[in-house]
Amino acid sequence: MAEAVGGGLGVGLGSARRSRRLLAAGVVIVTILVLVAAGAPVLTAYDPDAIVVEHYTAPLPPHAGHPLGTDTLGRDVWSRIAYGARTSLVVGGLAMAISLAIGVAVGLVAGYFGGALDAFFMWVVDLVLTMPTLLLLIVLAAMLPPALLTIPLVIGLVGWTTFARTVRGEVLSLRERDYVVAARALGASDARIMVRHLLPGVLPGVIVLTALGMSGAIGIDAGLSYLGLGVPLPTPSWGRMVSDAQTYFAVAPWLVVVPGIAVSLAVIGFNLIGYGLIDVLGTRRP
Amino acid sequence: MLAYLVRRLLRAVTTLLGTTLIIFLLVRVVPADPAVSIAGPKADPQTLAKIRKDLGLDDPVAVQYGRYLWALAHGDLGRSYITERRVTDVIVERLPATALLALASLAVGFAFGLGVGIITAARQGSAVDLGVLLGTLIGLSLPAFWVGNLLIYLFGYRLRLLPLGGFGTLRHLILPAATLALVEFFFYARFVHANVSGTLGSDYIRTARAKGAPPMRIYLRHALRNAMIPIMTLLGLDVAALMSGVVLTETVFNWPGLGRLAVQAVFSLDIPLVAGTVLFSATLVLASNLIVDLLYGVMDPRVQRG
Numbered sequence: 390m391a392e393a394v395g396g397g398l399g400v401g402l403g404s405a406r407r408s409r410r411l412l413a414a415g416v417v418i419v420t421i422l423v424l425v426a427a428g429a430p431v432l433t434a435y436d437p438d439a440i441v442v443e444h445y446t447a448p449l450p451p452h453a454g455h456p457l458g459t460d461t462l463g464r465d466v467w468s469r470i471a472y473g474a475r476t477s478l479v480v481g482g483l484a485m486a487i488s489l490a491i492g493v494a495v496g497l498v499a500g501y502f503g504g505a506l507d508a509f510f511m512w513v514v515d516l517v518l519t520m521p522t523l524l525l526l527i528v529l530a531a532m533l534p535p536a537l538l539t540i541p542l543v544i545g546l547v548g549w550t551t552f553a554r555t556v557r558g559e560v561l562s563l564r565e566r567d568y569v570v571a572a573r574a575l576g577a578s579d580a581r582i583m584v585r586h587l588l589p590g591v592l593p594g595v596i597v598l599t600a601l602g603m604s605g606a607i608g609i610d611a612g613l614s615y616l617g618l619g620v621p622l623p624t625p626s627w628g629r630m631v632s633d634a635q636t637y638f639a640v641a642p643w644l645v646v647v648p649g650i651a652v653s654l655a656v657i658g659f660n661l662i663g664y665g666l667i668d669v670l671g672t673r674r675p
Numbered sequence: 676m677l678a679y680l681v682r683r684l685l686r687a688v689t690t691l692l693g694t695t696l697i698i699f700l701l702v703r704v705v706p707a708d709p710a711v712s713i714a715g716p717k718a719d720p721q722t723l724a725k726i727r728k729d730l731g732l733d734d735p736v737a738v739q740y741g742r743y744l745w746a747l748a749h750g751d752l753g754r755s756y757i758t759e760r761r762v763t764d765v766i767v768e769r770l771p772a773t774a775l776l777a778l779a780s781l782a783v784g785f786a787f788g789l790g791v792g793i794i795t796a797a798r799q800g801s802a803v804d805l806g807v808l809l810g811t812l813i814g815l816s817l818p819a820f821w822v823g824n825l826l827i828y829l830f831g832y833r834l835r836l837l838p839l840g841g842f843g844t845l846r847h848l849i850l851p852a853a854t855l856a857l858v859e860f861f862f863y864a865r866f867v868h869a870n871v872s873g874t875l876g877s878d879y880i881r882t883a884r885a886k887g888a889p890p891m892r893i894y895l896r897h898a899l900r901n902a903m904i905p906i907m908t909l910l911g912l913d914v915a916a917l918m919s920g921v922v923l924t925e926t927v928f929n930w931p932g933l934g935r936l937a938v939q940a941v942f943s944l945d946i947p948l949v950a951g952t953v954l955f956s957a958t959l960v961l962a963s964n965l966i967v968d969l970l971y972g973v974m975d976p977r978v979q980r981g
Contacts (some may be wrong), residue, residue, distance in 0.1 A: 483754070516690055519915070519957050519960050523917040523923070527922065527941050531941040581727040608816070612818060612923055615818070631820060632820075649821030656817075
C-alpha cells in the first residue's frame with residue numbers, strides 16, 4: 390500500500406551535479422559535527438556539568454569567555470552543546486544500528502523465502518507503521534527504565550520497518566536474477582546466497598536509508614529529550630536544553646536558539662547526505 | 676471489487692487486532708505497579724492487594740487480554756486511574772481541539788504545498804526550484820518544538836500580536852497551526868513536485884504539448900491529475916504523521932488536545948488513558964489508510980488485483 394506512494398520522501402534532488410554539491414555540503418556538516426563530538430574535551434574549556442559562573446545572578450549572554458553564554462544554572466553553553474553532540478550521535482548511531490540489523494535481516498529473510506514467512510513479517514511491518522510513532526515512542530520511553538540505551542533501543546524497535554520494506558522489495562527482484570539462480574544451481578546454501586549474493590545488491594538502498602534514518606533518529610531523540618524522556622540527566626542533550634530554557638526565552642533567547650540550531654544542523658547534514666546519495670549511487674527510490 | 680473490499684477489510688481487522696495485542700503487552704510490561712499509581716505510594720499492602728484483585732491484575736495474562744478485548748468490543752476503554760472518568764468520554768472531549776489543529780494545519784500546508792509543488796515542477800532547474808528545494812531540506816529538518824518556541828517568542832512576546840499559548844479564539848490557533856503547517860507545507864511541496872515532474876516526462880504530456888495545449892492546461896489538467904493518485908494516498912498516510920505532529924505541538928502551545936492528553940497520561944502512569952489514546956490514534960490511522968486504499972481501488976482498477 391505505501392509502495393503505491395512511489396517516491397515517498399525518497400526522491401533525489403534533480404540533477405547529478407546538484408546532488409553531488411548537496412552531498413558534499415552534508416558531508417562537511419556531519420564531519421564538523423563528528424569532530425566537535427570527538428574533540429569535545431579539547432574544544433571546550435569547562436566541564437559541561439560544572440557551574441562555572443561565580444556570583445550567579447542571571448544567564449550570561451555570549452561573550453569572550455563563554456562564546457555561547459551560560460545557562461540558567463550558570464553552566465557553559467558551548468560545553469553542553471559540544472558534549473550534546475556526543476549524545477545525539479551516539480543515540481542516533483545506536484538507534485540506526487538496531488534498525489539496520491533487524492530491518493536488513495527481516496527484509497532478506499522475508500524477500501528470499503517469501504510465502505507465509507513473508508506475509509507474516511509484512512503484516513508486522515504494517516502493524517508498526519499503523520501505530521502512531523511518536524506516541525508509541527513516548528509510551529515505550531516512559532515505561533522502560535531510563536538509561537543511555539533505552540532511547541536508541543526504542544527508536545530502533547520502531548524504525549526497522551522502513552529498512553525491512555526496502556530490502557525485501559530489492560530482494561524480490563534480485564532473487565530471480567541469473568547469478569542468483571546460478572548460485573543456487575551450484576548448491577550454495579540459503580544463508581550464503583542471502584549474505585554473499587543478495588546483501589551486496591541491497592547495500593546502496595540501505596546506505597541511503599541509513600543516512601536518512603540517522604537524521605530521523607536525531608530529530609526524534611531531540612523531541613523525546615524535549616519532553617523529558619531522553620537520556621537521563623545530567624548527560625547534556627540538545628532537546629532537553631530547549632525545554633529547560635524555554636521559560637527563560639524572554640531574558641535569555643540564546644539558550645533556546647543555540648541548541649535548536651544544533652539539532653537542525655545535524656538533521657540537515659544527514660538529510661543532505663541521504664538525498665544526495667540517492668542520485669549519486671543511482672539507487673531506486675527507497 | 677467485492678473480493679478486493681473483503682480482502683482489504685480482513686487485513687484491517689487483523690491489523691487492528693494486532694494493535695490491541697501490542698498495546699496490551701506494552702501496558703502489561705510496565706514496571707510500575709498500577710495499584711500504586713491509584714492508591715498512592717504510601718498505601719498499605721492490603722489496599723494494594725485489593726486494588727490489584729479488583730482490576731484483575733492477578734489473573735493469567737491471556738484471561739486479561741480476553742477481558743480487554745471483550746471490553747473493547749463493547750466500546751469500553753476503561754476508566755482513568757487518576758480522575759476515574761471514562762476514557763472514551765475524555766477522548767471525545769479532547770478530540771475537537773486536536774481535529775481543529777490538525778485539519779487547519781493540513782489545509783494550509785496542503786494548499787500551499789500543492790501550489791508551490793506545481794510551480795517548481797513547471798520551472799525545473801530555475802532559481803525558484805532550487806530555492807524551494809533548499810528551503811524544503813532545511814524546513815523539514817527543523818525540530819517542531821523549537822520552531823514553536825521561536826514563533827511564540829517572536830509573535831507572542833516580541834511583537835505581542837498573538838497569545839503565548841492556550842486555546843479559545845482563532846488567534847490562539849494561528850501559531851500552533853503555523854508550526855504544524857510548516858512541516859506539512861514542505862512535505863507536500865516536495866512530494867507534489869516529484870510526482871508532477873514525474874508525469875511531465877510521459878508521452879501523453881508530449882502529445883498534449885504537440886497539440887498546442889496551453890502550459891497551464893497541461894500542468895493542471897494533465898500532469899496534476901495523474902499525479903493526484905499518489906498525492907491522495909499520501910494524504911491518507913499523513914494522518915499518522917499528523918497524529919505524531921500534534922503531540923509535540925500541543926505540548927509546546929498548551930493546546931488541550933489528544934497529544935497533550937497522551938503525554939500527561941504517560942507521565943502520570945495513567946495506563947487506561949495511555950492505552951486508550953494510543954489505540955484511538957492507531958484506529959484513526961488504520962481507518963484513513965483503509966479509506967485511501969479503497970478509493971485507490973476505485974480510481975485505479977489495476978490495484979484490485981494486487
